[in-house]
Amino acid sequence: MKKIITPLLACLLIAGCSSAPKTKTETASCSYTQEGLMTATYDLTAENNDITVLSLKMIYDKSMFGDIDFTTITEEEKTQMIDAILTQSGITEDMKGVTTKVEIEDTIIATIEMNLKEADPDTLKNLGFDFSNTDMSFDKVVQDMKDQGFDCK
Numbered sequence: 558m559k560k561i562i563t564p565l566l567a568c569l570l571i572a573g574c575s576s577a578p579k580t581k582t583e584t585a586s587c588s589y590t591q592e593g594l595m596t597a598t599y600d601l602t603a604e605n606n607d608i609t610v611l612s613l614k615m616i617y618d619k620s621m622f623g624d625i626d627f628t629t630i631t632e633e634e635k636t637q638m639i640d641a642i643l644t645q646s647g648i649t650e651d652m653k654g655v656t657t658k659v660e661i662e663d664t665i666i667a668t669i670e671m672n673l674k675e676a677d678p679d680t681l682k683n684l685g686f687d688f689s690n691t692d693m694s695f696d697k698v699v700q701d702m703k704d705q706g707f708d709c710k
Contacts, residue, residue: 578705580604585699587707594618603695611686612670619664627661635661642667652680 581604588598595617602610619627630638639659643649648657648669654676658668672679678689692698703709 583695585709587702587709589707595619601695601698606695608693608695608698609674610672612668614668617665627663647684649704
């Protein structure tokens with residue numbers, strides 16, 4: 558009986574030691590609409606409860622811009638508006654770990670995606686995202702956003 562149990566235990570021990578820890582990936586999308594003029598949506602991606610990617614999507618209602626009909630403006634005017642939006646927010650193309658996208662159709666949609674593994678904390682701080690001294694665990698951030706009135710899914 559010892560001859561069977563010893564090899565069996567050795568196999569179980571080796572199998573248990575060789576398995577790599579599994580990465581648990583979670584996502585959430587939390588939205589908030591401010592006075593019908595702007596909707597902010599945060600998309601969060603986390604690995605093992607640590608947020609790795611944070612994406613902020615801002616959708617501005619066209620009433621914020623007066624009577625401008627975005628469907629009639631030229632591509633050059635759209636490019637100028639996009640450049641102005643990015644300049645005003647402090648975003649430049651060379652920011653490591655930060656990507657942006659601005660779309661102008663019947664409204665303006667601006668998206669900032671931050672890879673928190675790659676982005677420089679000082680760069681994020683300059684953009685208004687200071688995560689120092691902040692618990693960035695997925696569960697905590699999602700709960701805090703719910704507590705602030707965000708609708709999270």
